[in-house]
Amino acid sequence: MQLNIILAGVGGQGILTIASVINQAAIHKGLHIRQAEVHGMSQRGGAVQSHLRISARKIYSDLISRGTSHLILSVEPLEALRYLPYLAPGGKVVTATDPVVNITGYPDLEAIFAELHRTDRPLLVSAAEHARQAGNIRTSNMVMLGAAAPFTGMTPEELESGIEKLFHKKGADTIDMNIRAFRKGLELSQQQASDT
Amino acid sequence: MNKRLLLGAEAIALGALDAGISGVYAYPGTPSTEITEYIQKYSQDHHSPVRSAWSANEKTAFEAALGMSYAGKRSLVCMKHVGLNVAADAFINSAITGVNGGLVTAVADDPSMHSSQNEQDSRVYGKFAMLPVIEPASQQELYDATREAFDMSESLRLPVLLRLTTRLSHSRSIVESAPERPQNQLNPIYAPERYVLMPHNARRQYEHLISVQPRLEEFSKHSWLNTLIPGNGKTGVIAFGIAFNYVMEARELFDLDCPVLKIGCYPLPRKKVEALFGMCETVLVAEEGYPVYEELLRGFFGGREIWGRLDGTLPRTGELDTDSIARAFGRHVNHGLPIPEIVSNRPPELCKGCGHRDLFEALNIVMSSYDDRHVFSDIGCYTLGALPPYNAIHTCVDMGASITMAKGAADAGLHPAVAVIGDSTFTHSGMTGLLDAVNDRTPVTIIIADNDTVAMTGGQCSSATGTRLVEICTGLGVEKEHIRSIIPLKSHLDENITVLGEEIAYEGVSVVIAQRECLENAARKKRNTAANF
Secondary structure: OEEEEEEEEEOOOOHHHHHHHHHHHHHHOOOEEEEEOOOOHHHOOOEEEEEEEEEOOOOOOOOOOOOOEEEEEEOOHHHHHHOHHHEEEEEEEEEEOOOOOOOOOOOOHHHHHHHHOOOOOOEEEOHHHHHHHHOOHHHHHHHHHHHHHHHOOOOHHHHHHHHHHHHHHHOHHHHHHHHHHHHHHHHHHHHHHHOO | OEEEEEEHHHHHHHHHHHOOEEEEEEOOOOOOHHHHHHHHHHHHHHOOOOEOOOOOOHHHHHHHHHHHHHOOOEEEEEEEHHHHHHHHHHHHHHHHHOOOOOEEEEEEEOOOOOOOOOOOOOHHHHHHHOOOEEOOOOHHHHHHHHHHHHHHHHHHOOOEEEEEEHHHHOEEEEEEEOOOOOOOOOOOOOOHHHHOOOHHHHHHHHHHHHHOHHHHHHHHHHOOOOEEEOOOOOEEEEEEOOHHHHHHHHHHHOOOOOOEEEEOEEOOOHHHHHHHHHHOOEEEEEOOOOOHHHHHHHOOOOOOEEEOOOOOOOOOOOOOOHHHHHHHOOOOOOOOOOOOOOOOOOOOOOOOOOHHHHHHHHHHHHHOOOOOOOEEEOOOHHHHHHOOOOOOOOEEOOOOHHHHHHHHHHHOOOOOOEEEEEHHHHHHHOHHHHHHHHHOOOOOEEEEEEOOOEOOOOOEOOOOOOHHHHHHHHHHOOOHHHEEEEOOOHHHHHHHHHHHHHHHHOOOOEEEEEEOOOHHHHHHHHHHHHHHO
16 A cells, blocks of 8 residues: 555644554554654744655655645645645545634635535535534544545554554543544545445 | 654654764754754653753854763764854864764755755765765664764764755654664863864874875765665666655656666765766766755766756756656656645744734834834744734844844944844854944844743743843843843833833943743643643
């Protein structure tokens, strides 16, 4: 297997937590990983992305080539659009619909959704709302991971055990809440799949 | 087998720890900061006796590392590329003295300028100092090569320069580590003929440095970092450092059958380069950074068919990637969908509620009463004050330059001449400029934006904050009544306008210290305290 994932968001939204969970699962399966991150100035509310590459074979480049990303997983709708040149033919876009409006001239949300719908069956998720239902808005990331789970090359069980590993120091309540959020996202994804 | 998922920066840190360093010396700077942070955390968790606190700047860091080496122990010094400019005096001269305990300088370059003001290539410094340079291509190579670099340094009795770039520093991969080597014993060298660089010694030492250059080439010749990968194509590639990864990726993705010479250890291994040229009609030179070796290989009169950044086969500036290599081979890169026109840029910004915002608001109001509104500034989060909505600062050149540029402009007759500098940038290289201004009685106002931390790089300890800044300014000779403190908060706006207004109007040296803790830092402290209970 060889998988390229672009994680996108705005500095401070915590896309690296999503990467960490997928990494935990990939390590457990003995796969190779390369994960390029953005540190420094952009972390202050700027556009941030992470290139995550997982493969059974040796990986050379830390960066994903244009037109070869199997998944764009974004926690902010405008940011999902920024990386469309990286999307492979038939690649999937999974994005949260909650905008981070910290720039002047933030485009109209409907226009953003229209652009997203030019991709092949994008999955748009009200992550904040589902996270609140899971118990804490801060679990939005795990809602998004759940929604993208079928496209990560990992099974839900593998990802859930990744969540357990990542949050084990924070106690059972935190783990449960994050897994609840993850399952909410997963349900949405399964719903979309069964709608076909 | 001990496997960990590490950033490139962290792989260097672990390699150095396992090589038995006794100390790391560094000033924070993206993309190098995580090397030192990893060692700090490791030392804390393992109660290991590795000295790791932040230095005031890269020069003090380098000199301390050289001192530790003089005493016989191994030391690592880390910085971003522009930090090597600050440490350059010590760096270049350490090649003349040589070292005792192993000394490795890890410098992280930032091509594409993700968080920097230029994309200078540190390999040039390595050549300039006539020192061995290593440039690993993966996280595992970083670990292995860092470990070895200390042996190499002790064997050659020279410092080794380890160069990496942003992508490798900030990318994670699985790294397998080897058992730890114990630290060196204290074993100071008594060798004034080497270390007292008076001309008669320096001349001899310089001759010595030149005489060992063939040994450096021997190292390169046998280094596993330099390998020739066979291929049948008529075009070969010399791939330096991380460029190797993009070449290999393009080779797989686009079915390129080209021989590749991977270079990770300098000076260039002559025989291997000759072997590659013997196989091919044309050679693509893929370097991340300046076309340093492309220029050298082309020579003055040209001759060979060489492609690279200089003839436009590869982009002249910025990072390389797989696609740029594929294009160099004339391959079509399939893009996904274009970026929709509605997608606007999202530049970084000052955090909501940040004290710098309140400082700039007050400063802008004060400056609006002057016709000439020039505010000299510096490097840190407050540089974001150059962007809308504040547009409050008008220069940012190098660490500490705000104070000295304001001074020079004041000398030229500009009034008011105002500088905005952070607490850590002030102690890094602002203090000496302030001394110049005091000695010259220059009418300047220095605003120290003291947020109690090195914020932009992620909240490292600042060398002096709070009352210590007042003491430093007093000690440098600023008149006590013109060292004022303000709290940059909305509720203090009127008061802050008054204080800033008075001091900017004052025709002498004045300092206004705007003190309020960085919000991110406060939140981080709170999280850490919570985690400890």
